[in-house]
Amino acid sequence: MVGGIAFIAVIQHNLDSVSPGLVGLAISYSLSVTNLLCGGVNFFTETEKQMVSIERTQHYIDNIPAENIEGSLIVSPVWPTAGIICFKNVFMRYREGLQDALHDVTFQTHPGEKIGIVGRTGSGKSSLxxxxxxxxxxxxxxxxLDNTNLKHIDLKDIRSRLAIIPQDPFLFSGTVRENLDPTSSHIDSDLYNVLERCHLKAPVDRLGGLEADVGERGRNFSVGQRQLVCLARALLTRARVLCIDEATASIDFETDQLIQETIKQEFHDSTVLTIAHRIDTILNSDRVLVMSEGSVAEFDQPNILLQKTESLFFKLVHK
Structure with a gap:
């Protein structure tokens, strides 16, 4: 457009002696019109993208079933106290038409027991x-859990009373305080106490303390530090059940040892379920749960399973 107007202006100037000022004004206006057209195209493109987002949101609202949050039982404020987990003939599939991800799973833990969970990929470990x-x-x-059927309990109570360190620890955009204590239930001394116990006080102080910003998904923390933040959350809630889903899969040996030692010291009286990425991390467990094709294949002390050369656990250790 600008080139066309400039070309016409030159011809007009040669034919009719148009003022150079008018030529410059015409080119200047053509530049403004070009910017307006580009803005209009961007506006319509962005509008189309937003409409797609609304369409997808509406799809989730209309077609994805909502969780049944409310339960029929009101549990004690200190539940669970012993951390006894009992699976009885549990079957689960992710949706109709798929095979069972869990098939007739039955086992029970003791109070404060440390359970290592192993199995090949797709055996049902994370499904537990x-x-x-x-x-x-x-x-x-x-x-x-502690003589209470989970299906009768509010989801809020279940998920706030149990603690988990996922394979990819998630931190929210916000402050360190908000990530540790989203409900603002604890005073500063409690927060600094758990940071100290989880070896995080020095890194947090370097960032600026409890009010320091946490980047999206915790990008200003290392993977190991993000897992330690999850540990600190669990300490704040005094969780009697801690679940660790291959939390040491992507960290260095030193950080791995630090996390293992912190768990050993701080959760010695809690039930700890650990999905092992490296077999050596669960050799000191009280018992090992071996999953195979969605079922419990073996459940015993690791030293006993290692004595059985035909056991799946023996084969996993020596593969």
Whole structure:
């Protein structure tokens, strides 16, 4: 457009002796019109993108079933106290038409027991945590925690009383304080206490203290530090059940040892379920749960399973 107007202006100037000032004004206006046209095109493009977002949101509202948040039982403020987990004939599949992700799973833990969970990819290890937190509902069976069936308890109570360190620890955009204590239930001394116990006080102080900004998904923290933040959250809630989903899969040996030592010291009286990425991290567990094709294949002390050369655990250790 600008080139065309400039070309016409030159011809007019040669034919009619148009003032150079008018030529410059015409080119200046053509530049403004070009910017307006570009802005208009960008506006319509962005509008189309936003309409797609609205369409997808509406799809989720109309077609994705909402979680049944409310339960029929009101649990004690200190529940769970012992951390006894009991799976009874649990069946679960992710949706109709798929095979069972969990098939007739039955086991029970003791108070304060440390359980290592192992198995090949797709054996159902992570599915145990999904049904424990009721992220996916079971089709048959029951999950009992301290003599209380989880299906009768509010989701809020379940997910606030149990603690988890996921494989990819998630931190929210906000402050360190908001990530540690989203409900603002604790005073500063409590927060600094758990930071100290989780070896995070020095890194947090370097960032600026409890009011320091946490980048999106915790980008200004290392992977190991993000996992330690999850540990600090669990300490604040005094969780009697801690679930660790391959939390040491992507960190260095030194940080791994630090996390293991912190768990050993701070959660010695809690039930700890650990999905192992490296077998050596769960060799000191009280018992090992071996999953295979969605079922419990073996459940015993690691030294006993290692004595059985035909056991799946023996084969996993020596593969």
């Amino acid at each position: 945590f999904l049904v424990l937190f009721r992220i996916v509902e079971i089709q048959k069976g029951s999950i009992i």
